[in-house]
Amino acid sequence: MRVAVVGAGAIGLLYAIRTQEAGHEVTLYVKRGQQMDLIHNKGIQLDDRSKVYDIHMKNSMDLDDSFDLIIVATKQTHVKEVIEIVKKNDISTPLLFLQNGMGHIDCLDEMANSTAVGIVEHGARKLSDRTVAHTGVGVTRIAGITMKQEDLITYKEELDSSHFPYKVENDWFEVMSDKLIINAVINPLTSVFKVANGEVVSNPNLYRIAKRLCEEACNVLGKVDVEYHLSRVKKVALQTRENHSSMLEDIKNGRNTEIEGISGYLLKKASYELPYTTFVYEGVKAMQQMNRRGCE
Ligand SMILES: NC(=O)C1=CN([C@@H]2O[C@H](COP(=O)(O)OP(=O)(O)OC[C@H]3O[C@@H](n4cnc5c(N)ncnc54)[C@H](OP(=O)(O)O)[C@@H]3O)[C@@H](O)[C@H]2O)C=CC1
Ligand SMILES: CC(C)(CO)C(=O)C(=O)O
DSSP: OOOEEEEOOOHHHHHHHHHHHOOOOOEEEEEEHHHHHHHHHEEEEEEEEEEOOOOEEGGGGGGOOOSSSEEHHHHHHGGGHHHHHHHHTTTSSSSSOOOOSSSHHHHTTTTTOOEEEEEEOOOEEETTTTEEEEEEOOOOOOOOOSSSSSHHHHHHHHOOOBBBBBOOOOOOHHHHHHHHHHHHHHHHHHHHHHHHHHHHEEEEHHHHHHHHHHHHHHHHTTTTOHHHHHHHHHHHHHHTTTOHHHHHHHHHOOOOGGGGGGGGHOOOOOOOOHHHHHHHHHHHHHHHHHOOOHHO
């Protein structure tokens, strides 16, 4: 297949490498000229010592219709930008979106293209503009928004490998909302208190807040078994105990976070007060604002 990967951050670099390894012709679309030159000259790598992959590169403004699949690997905050390019360049290729959170789903439903979401259970940390560490091997669960089940199965068969597996899911809401609960607890809590993921479980006071956040998220999403979801939060926090969540990484690096698509989504969806979610939402927004002020 001819596959375009839009966004050369942690996930974009990882998916570009694994997709090329699976035998596909990959083009990586980036935004910054400096990154384009670096990758053009030195290729991309999983870490500094491993194999170097040469990869076709283009500017994302020049995205075109010559692919079998476009994988969108930007943060949720940049999805609208990519959708604008797809519309402007009259692209009808099917699209797979890999973002955490749910803020982008409404936009996908409205597109003329066939669209699917991917829930990424891998861990990836960007080491430089051309290198990424694959910090945790997991599954990519793909589910159709408007994409037909038979097309999802074809993509799974093409992209799947033993060390980079894909799984087709029947219900996008079920899998995305399960992941959303995890992100709605761990990401803002670790960001507000500036702690590693494990602290959410090992610190009894933070764990009590985590429980409340989990209850609120489950109520909004219509998930009855709160204990089950809390146990999943606990498992992920312990599995990634040494890591900083992507939201905390964004705060530390002065970037905007995905808070709108995570806690913001829950607050918009709820028709009643969510005190704990409101607190962490406002806390993360305040930190973003302070970061911006620091740059002025
Ligand atoms: N990293 C992880 O382990 C996991 C990440 N995810 C999700 O995957 C998504 C991507 O995360 P991650 O890779 O970590 O994020 P990064 O911030 O590392 O990468 C995002 C990349 O998108 C690029 N980008 C933004 N706008 C455009 C555009 N218009 N055209 C081309 N490129 C663009 C950015 O470029 P620039 O640098 O120039 O701004 C950046 O390189 C997020 O939604 C995240 O929540 C899910 C599970 C695990
Ligand atoms: C699962 C978790 C919380 C791992 O850090 C994550 O998805 C993130 O940081 O965005």
